[in-house]
Amino acid sequence: MSKFLQNDRSRLNLSAPANALIDSFQQGKLDRRTFLRMATVLGLSLPAMGLSGTRANAQDASAAKGGILRVGVSAPTGPVDPMVAANQGSIAMYQPIGEYLARADPDLSLRPSLAKSWTSNDEGTVWTFTLRDDVTFQDGQKMTSADVVATFNRLADPDGGAIALSAFRGIIGKNSASAKDDVTVEFQLERPVGNFPYLASSDTYSAIILPASFAGDYEKSGFPGTGPMRMESYSQTNGATFVRHEGYWDKENPAFLDQIVFTFFADEKPALLALQGGDLDVVYQISVQNGRAVLTNPEYSLITTRSAAARVLHLRTDTGPWADKRVRQAFALTVDRAAVVDGLMQGRADIGNDSPFAPVFPVTDPAVAQRSVDLDKAKALLGEAGLPQGFKTTLNVLNQLEIPDYAVIIKAGAAKAGIDLEIVLQDPGSYYGDGQFGSSPWLDSTAGITDYGHRSIPNVYLTAQFQSQGVWNSSHIKNEQMDSLIGDFLATVDVDAQRKLATSLQELFLEETPAIYAGFLEFVSVSTNRVTGIVPNASGQLFLGRAAFKA
Amino acid sequence: MSMWRYLLGRLGLAVVTLWLLSVLVFLASQVLPGDVGSKILGPTADKGAIAALNTELGLDRPALERYADFASELLRGDLGESYTQRREVGPILLEASLKSLKLALVAFLIVVPLAVGAGVYAAMKQGKPVDSVITTVGLAAMVVPEFVSGILAILVLGLWLKVFPITATAPPGSGAIRQVYHLILPSLPLVLVMFGYIERVTRASTIEVLRSDYVRTATLKGLERSVVIRRHVLRNALPSSVTVVATQVGYLFGGLVVIEILFNYKGVGLLLFNATRDKDFPLLANCVMAVGTVYLIFTLLGDLIYSLLNPRIRVGGGQ
Numbered sequence: 001m002s003k004f005l006q007n008d009r010s011r012l013n014l015s016a017p018a019n020a021l022i023d024s025f026q027q028g029k030l031d032r033r034t035f036l037r038m039a040t041v042l043g044l045s046l047p048a049m050g051l052s053g054t055r056a057n058a059q060d061a062s063a064a065k066g067g068i069l070r071v072g073v074s075a076p077t078g079p080v081d082p083m084v085a086a087n088q089g090s091i092a093m094y095q096p097i098g099e100y101l102a103r104a105d106p107d108l109s110l111r112p113s114l115a116k117s118w119t120s121n122d123e124g125t126v127w128t129f130t131l132r133d134d135v136t137f138q139d140g141q142k143m144t145s146a147d148v149v150a151t152f153n154r155l156a157d158p159d160g161g162a163i164a165l166s167a168f169r170g171i172i173g174k175n176s177a178s179a180k181d182d183v184t185v186e187f188q189l190e191r192p193v194g195n196f197p198y199l200a201s202s203d204t205y206s207a208i209i210l211p212a213s214f215a216g217d218y219e220k221s222g223f224p225g226t227g228p229m230r231m232e233s234y235s236q237t238n239g240a241t242f243v244r245h246e247g248y249w250d251k252e253n254p255a256f257l258d259q260i261v262f263t264f265f266a267d268e269k270p271a272l273l274a275l276q277g278g279d280l281d282v283v284y285q286i287s288v289q290n291g292r293a294v295l296t297n298p299e300y301s302l303i304t305t306r307s308a309a310a311r312v313l314h315l316r317t318d319t320g321p322w323a324d325k326r327v328r329q330a331f332a333l334t335v336d337r338a339a340v341v342d343g344l345m346q347g348r349a350d351i352g353n354d355s356p357f358a359p360v361f362p363v364t365d366p367a368v369a370q371r372s373v374d375l376d377k378a379k380a381l382l383g384e385a386g387l388p389q390g391f392k393t394t395l396n397v398l399n400q401l402e403i404p405d406y407a408v409i410i411k412a413g414a415a416k417a418g419i420d421l422e423i424v425l426q427d428p429g430s431y432y433g434d435g436q437f438g439s440s441p442w443l444d445s446t447a448g449i450t451d452y453g454h455r456s457i458p459n460v461y462l463t464a465q466f467q468s469q470g471v472w473n474s475s476h477i478k479n480e481q482m483d484s485l486i487g488d489f490l491a492t493v494d495v496d497a498q499r500k501l502a503t504s505l506q507e508l509f510l511e512e513t514p515a516i517y518a519g520f521l522e523f524v525s526v527s528t529n530r531v532t533g534i535v536p537n538a539s540g541q542l543f544l545g546r547a548a549f550k551a
Numbered sequence: 552m553s554m555w556r557y558l559l560g561r562l563g564l565a566v567v568t569l570w571l572l573s574v575l576v577f578l579a580s581q582v583l584p585g586d587v588g589s590k591i592l593g594p595t596a597d598k599g600a601i602a603a604l605n606t607e608l609g610l611d612r613p614a615l616e617r618y619a620d621f622a623s624e625l626l627r628g629d630l631g632e633s634y635t636q637r638r639e640v641g642p643i644l645l646e647a648s649l650k651s652l653k654l655a656l657v658a659f660l661i662v663v664p665l666a667v668g669a670g671v672y673a674a675m676k677q678g679k680p681v682d683s684v685i686t687t688v689g690l691a692a693m694v695v696p697e698f699v700s701g702i703l704a705i706l707v708l709g710l711w712l713k714v715f716p717i718t719a720t721a722p723p724g725s726g727a728i729r730q731v732y733h734l735i736l737p738s739l740p741l742v743l744v745m746f747g748y749i750e751r752v753t754r755a756s757t758i759e760v761l762r763s764d765y766v767r768t769a770t771l772k773g774l775e776r777s778v779v780i781r782r783h784v785l786r787n788a789l790p791s792s793v794t795v796v797a798t799q800v801g802y803l804f805g806g807l808v809v810i811e812i813l814f815n816y817k818g819v820g821l822l823l824f825n826a827t828r829d830k831d832f833p834l835l836a837n838c839v840m841a842v843g844t845v846y847l848i849f850t851l852l853g854d855l856i857y858s859l860l861n862p863r864i865r866v867g868g869g870q
Contacts, residue, residue, distance in 0.1 A: 075825075077590075077591065077635055077825070077829060078591040078592075078635050078636070078637070079636070079637040084591070084592060084600070084604065086591070086592050086593040086596060087593070158599060159599070159603065160600075160603070161599065161600040161602075161603030161604055161607070162597075162600060163592055163593075163596055163597070163600060165596075165597035165599060165600050166595060166596055166597045166600075169597060169599075236636050236638075236643075237643070237646060237647070237817040237822075238720065238817060263718070263720075263815070264815075264817075265815050266811075266812045266815070266821055266824075266825070267812045267813075269813075270717075270718075270812060270813055270814065270815045271815070273705055273709070273710070273717050274717055274718050274815065276710055277705075277709050277710055277713075277716070277717035277718075279716065279717060279718050428585075428594070429583060429585040429590070429828070429830075430585075432585060432589065432594035433585060434585065434586060434589070435585075435586075435589045435594045435595075435598070435601070436598075442594065452595070453595075464595075471598060472595060
């Protein structure tokens, strides 16, 4: 135990949540790894506590200066504007030129970037970020709190149409951020959020800090970010070129590469072929199914990180064959999770336990019993529900990635208990429909499999998918206990209390089974093994600022 | 005079065809599921954000009003702005069209001499083993789907033998020869598909011509074999091949989705595919009309060349 943690006087300046976190750790309620991750979120300075924080930038000592990194990425499907860009290609286009207040690392700890430190009040309703005072934009302007305030207020304006609203709505609005002085930004939250720093970090991919004067128009000239590379050319159809920004503010961590050249691909397979043919050095994201040729080839290095992304199988709880929770439980007991994780995903996934609490979340309780195949119990439950012979029903499946194969595994398992699933494959346009209740198989079907991306905290999954009024509540669950537990979970700043609520929620999810989570997928990128220094982020970004070729 | 009248008539018909195409595409794009805003922002985006984007793009207005706007802009020569790319359709379409035409040209330069030559040769060797070999190979090649031959070409010639580059787009600033070099691999599957077709038509019409009286007369009056072929056989057999070739241009220009995806080539086929997926009506409609225009132009060109090569049906020739 470090002296800092034992020294009560040095803890006087800490917020109540930070003190509670340290107490939990001292009482042995948290393991060291979890404590360290959570400490970074609450803004505790780990070096000052005599603890080593997250590992330094993953950087091979053999990194050489210079070179052109050729990256294949999916083509942007819309304008490259952090306000609205939602797909990987568009995000990859502003990522090299911008930076965040903090960066979410692969292990979900937060690393200070443009902000030096942050802290909250005891209730978790006011968060204060202290900025670095030596940051300049690529046009030479100094970055101040005014730029940070403008960036967040633009993203959080409820009428502004920003993509970040799905994370910010109800938490911050268009006037929530304010400048206290040139280097201090205060966020007044609409309700307490214990892990707000995640929302202000790279985890909200659109929250790169832009000049207050930002007016869009990336396609013409890019925009001045604070990052180590600047845009040289961009064509929405072909690709983009970024060059090293020689005036980068962080003199200790300049870019190694001379250039990053992105080529846009309409499909993953040609990108993998181009990698094998020597036309690319990196493929931004690959699937386990298509990537077999490179997954085990020693010429390539995989860049992976665990995530909370999942193919969620929802079950209508209000009507149809799944309305009886014993039937839902029985179904869940037929799912061969090992076949999904080890077979379909080639081991590149964490096993799921029918709740959005992925093992990667620090709050997730690993002690909650893991559900596994139990056909006898499944049949018994179906018998109790008056369906001893089983029944026939449809399963709507998003026809994307490996999801149809996943559906086949599910169907084979269910058949063993007498549940006959008729798979209805739908392309994304048909499956999501209008995205509104009443006109979307995603939200209306009795059972369906949907692709949900990664979030660093489970908050959005919980409120949108499983609260009564949730906008993605495709299982139509209206459960008072669930609503109130989720409400408490969101409002709790105290880490120990939050973990207890997580345990209760995980158990309630198993009991109610509004959805089946068989596994949580890893984010997988690939490069030739001459490349080093690429840091992945589970929300589907690669940080290329310190990428390099080995000498 | 009548030649001009014929051309004007064809042109008028072309305009009506294109207009009908635009209406059809508009109607079809109304039926496609989902709305543009949620396609751009993703289905799980904030509902307010989706609504704001749809309003910004003018998609909350009635369908008829939107079509009227599109049509009137088009009449003024304004192709409109792409919903997803947020820039003028004109330059996007031009860039893709040039690429498609380049690929089509390379494929044609390889396949036309090859297939016509093989067709004529097979006809002259009719019934001999070499004829059967050419015809069978052509037929077999025709039925192999492009994605199969494309992947095979990539694996064998690109990855294994490393003779040709895998990506169809040459690095920026490459010269013409380098660009053609990059286009050879993606041309091969197209050559395979078209070879059998053109070869068979050429062979059939050559056989027909070879059996004709005037060829027999030419041979009997002592003309050399090569002169007979050049002056009499080719001139009379080629028109049918020209018509076949002309009808392939539309396919080569706008129908190469699979090849363009496989070789990562940003031509009209891929643009059309993406525009359909994203419900990007201005882009979609203009792509379809561009493909339609190319198709109409080349069919007309084919007819004109046909009539030039075959004086018997030259327009107005009988008068």
